[in-house]
Amino acid sequence: MAAQNRLVHPWPRPGPQKRLVRYLSMVLRMLPRTLQDGNPEDFAFFSPYPASNGHFLLLFFENVRVNEQVNAGLALVIGAGGGLGAALVSGLRQPATPGYAAPAVLALGRRTTPALDYTDEATLARAAQWVAEAIDTQEMPLRTLIVASGFLHGAVPGPAGERPAQPERSWSQIDPAWLAHCFAVNAIGPALVVKHFFPLLARTGPCVAGFLSAKVGSIGDNALGGWYGYRASKAALNQIVRTASIELARRNRQAVCVALHPGTVDTALSQPFAKAGLTVRSPAVAAGELLTVLAGLTPAQSGGFFDYRGQPLPW
Ligand SMILES: NC(=O)c1ccc[n+]([C@@H]2O[C@H](COP(=O)([O-])OP(=O)(O)OC[C@H]3O[C@@H](n4cnc5c(N)ncnc54)[C@H](OP(=O)(O)O)[C@@H]3O)[C@@H](O)[C@H]2O)c1
Secondary structure (H helix, E strand, C coil): CHHHHCCCCCCCCCCHHHHHHHHHHHHHHHHHHHHHHCCHHHHCCCCCCHHHCCHHHHHHHHHHHHHHHCCCCEEEEECCCCHHHHHHHHHHHCCCCCCCCCCEEEEECCCCCCCCCCCCHHHHHHHHHHHHHHHHHHCCCEEEEEECCCCCCCCCCCCCCCCCCCCCCCHHHCCHHHHHHHHHHHHHHHHHHHHHHHHHECCCCCEEEEEECCHHHCCCCCCCCCCHHHHHHHHHHHHHHHHHHHHHHHHCCCEEEEEEECCCECCCCCHHHCCCCCCCECHHHHHHHHHHHHHHCCHHHCCCEEECCCCECCC
16 A cells, blocks of 8 residues: 555656756756846855845845846836926936936826726736836836826816815815715825836835825814825825835835825916915926936835925834
């Protein structure tokens, strides 16, 4: 009976020398791909110290490659048709700030080809496929991702018609369709960006993801009230950014993922609320400031919420 259960090899087991040759040829075949991907877990296979989880070897190869990688990557701006989005695309193409140039800048929005609309997840999947093809054809990693989309005012279709078009001033104006649209554009859309585009970010070397949030999304800073949908959806965005930063750090220890407050900027979003005495900056100035902040952040600051001067903000 015992003989029946014995594992029978259909071919003779290779001797130790053959096994060593097979192991070495497998290492040689896998090494180029692993170097390209740079996932520490892949390196664990090669590491003489299993407890190091591969980071030991990855660190060695990263130090060899990192200098040539700084700035040598694609940048992607989502929400590129907006006031700040368009200025960020220009700022990345012709940087006022030395050291924050991107060799190629990809721009996505509702009016680009391919189009990207948060209310239709399939458009994000198609746009991500287009970015993946650009990474392949341009042979450059994706090192910068900026999400510059957002919604504060405008008509929202709902069962009670297109009302309200302006953010709530009182609880009496709370409207489910309005709240749903605020969350769809300000929180769920950026979460879908994480789902579809974060897997495309560089796995080694510098890499930065910045999401335009708003100081009014800070719970700790809320002394005025009002704007229920905008405030709550930006607070939700901040939580999504923080959560994604933790997962991203497991993929790339040098990655930075932050929420950013651009300050008051002269765009269609802020125009109805422009008040005398308020410091309003041009989109070009604000974009330059935001890019300077992004360039100066370190991985230790990933997961944070910063304003356009680089000052941390309360959640
Ligand atoms: N301007 C300010 O003073 C200020 C202050 C604080 C925070 N912010 C934040 O900064 C960011 C940029 O604002 P902005 O001033 O540049 O506003 P904006 O000019 O109104 O731009 C808004 C952007 O959001 C995109 N968008 C709207 N609905 C979308 C949807 N369903 N799917 C995909 N994209 C959508 C728009 O796309 P289309 O181009 O296709 O219309 C546009 O690119 C926003 O997150 C905003 O909350 C701005």
